[in-house]
Amino acid sequence: MANIIEFSGSVLVAADDEREGMWSVDGVLTFVRPTAAPDEVLDGWVLPGLVDAHCHIGLGAGGAVDEATTLAQAQADLDAGTLLIRDAGSPSDTRWVQQRMDLPRLIRAGRHIARSRRYLRGLGHEVEPGQLVETVRKEARAGDGWVKLVGDWIDRGVGDLAASFPANLVKDAIAAAHDEGARVTAHCFAEDTIDHMLDAGIDCIEHATGLLPRHIPRLVEQSVPIVPTLVNIATFPDIANQAAPKFPRYADHMMRLWERRKERVLEAFEAGVAIYAGTDAGSVIKHGRIAEEMMELHDAGLPPSAVLNAAAWGARAWLGAEAISEGASADVVICRSDPRLEVGTVLELKHIVLRGNIVR
Numbered sequence: 001m002a003n004i005i006e007f008s009g010s011v012l013v014a015a016d017d018e019r020e021g022m023w024s025v026d027g028v029l030t031f032v033r034p035t036a037a038p039d040e041v042l043d044g045w046v047l048p049g050l051v052d053a054h055c056h057i058g059l060g061a062g063g064a065v066d067e068a069t070t071l072a073q074a075q076a077d078l079d080a081g082t083l084l085i086r087d088a089g090s091p092s093d094t095r096w097v098q099q100r101m102d103l104p105r106l107i108r109a110g111r112h113i114a115r116s117r118r119y120l121r122g123l124g125h126e127v128e129p130g131q132l133v134e135t136v137r138k139e140a141r142a143g144d145g146w147v148k149l150v151g152d153w154i155d156r157g158v159g160d161l162a163a164s165f166p167a168n169l170v171k172d173a174i175a176a177a178h179d180e181g182a183r184v185t186a187h188c189f190a191e192d193t194i195d196h197m198l199d200a201g202i203d204c205i206e207h208a209t210g211l212l213p214r215h216i217p218r219l220v221e222q223s224v225p226i227v228p229t230l231v232n233i234a235t236f237p238d239i240a241n242q243a244a245p246k247f248p249r250y251a252d253h254m255m256r257l258w259e260r261r262k263e264r265v266l267e268a269f270e271a272g273v274a275i276y277a278g279t280d281a282g283s284v285i286k287h288g289r290i291a292e293e294m295m296e297l298h299d300a301g302l303p304p305s306a307v308l309n310a311a312a313w314g315a316r317a318w319l320g321a322e323a324i325s326e327g328a329s330a331d332v333v334i335c336r337s338d339p340r341l342e343v344g345t346v347l348e349l350k351h352i353v354l355r356g357n358i359v360r
């Protein structure tokens with residue numbers, strides 16, 4: 001006997017494509033009514049499983065964490081309705097997570113690649129410029145199609161944010177990753193880092209706090225999305241306060257980046273830059289906060305359909321993942337009300353279904 005779930009409410013295949021009548025039969029979605037009666041009937045507004053486009057599984061404040069902690073992280077994301085994670089760098093080998101049918105799907109990026117002594121200790125491969133290209137090539141082979149660069153960090157000698165690597169080497173490194181069939185994304189806090197990354201042919205910008213009007217047409221032209229990680233950017237004032245006595249210039253810079261966080265995201269959205277929802281859970285941010293990130297994007301001025309696109313339909317298409325279609329895996333979340341009208345309904349999902357199994 002097949003295991004059948006009937007979705008009796010509205011199915012949001014896209015923002016402007018609402019259907020009625022969908023079932024999960026042994027974990028596979030169909031719009032064709034099965035002959036047998038359903039085992040369960042779930043009512044509400046159905047969305048594709050949420051996507052956290054910047055998350056770190058197997059990473060804690062001090063670096064790699066044990067399997068029990070990794071499991072708890074993935075379960076916290078699952079509980080929030082995150083059914084697909086793009087891991088933005090992890091020092092742990094998390095391939096075992098991908099074998100667990102009860103955990104979110106995971107697209108790994110290998111380990112962060114940072115400049116020596118210019119990143120949080122224990123997280124990344126810390127390399128000198130001469131080792132960048134070969135390290136990127138190695139991580140491109142180790143991950144699932146993504147490589148994560150730490151594009152800038154505080155340079156204590158300069159007392160401010162500064163690019164991690166010379167622009168010409170970043171260009172060679174990105175070319176090497178592309179040659180290996182991987183896309184590259186980069187942590188970018190500062191303004192100039194975004195110019196370097198765009199010059200070098202980057203595929204995505206994380207945080208993008210230094211986004212200026214000059215970058216916007218280039219992001220559109222080169223089809224480079226941004227993942228603003230606003231729940232993480234909210235920690236900038238604390239970072240600035242701690243750094244202020246020793247590094248006043250850096251502290252001031254971080255505060256200015258924080259102050260413009262919402263305007264910047266709205267300007268990018270209005271100009272047509274693709275925006276995806278990412279929490280940056282892992283080192284300082286707790287797992288399971290995707291709905292809060294969605295509310296932050298909404299608060300910045302994105303309409304509900306754009307917020308939902310950033311965490312569901314659009315994010316899945318961008319990552320090459322299935323969403324809601326005939327024959328797709330039954331990875332869906334069910335809202336209590338229409339999220340296109342009231343996006344805050346994602347804060348309290350009614351049901352979560354992963355691979356045709358009702359999580360709740």
Ligand SMILES: [Zn+2]
Nearest residue numbers: 054056088280
């Ligand atoms: Zn991150």
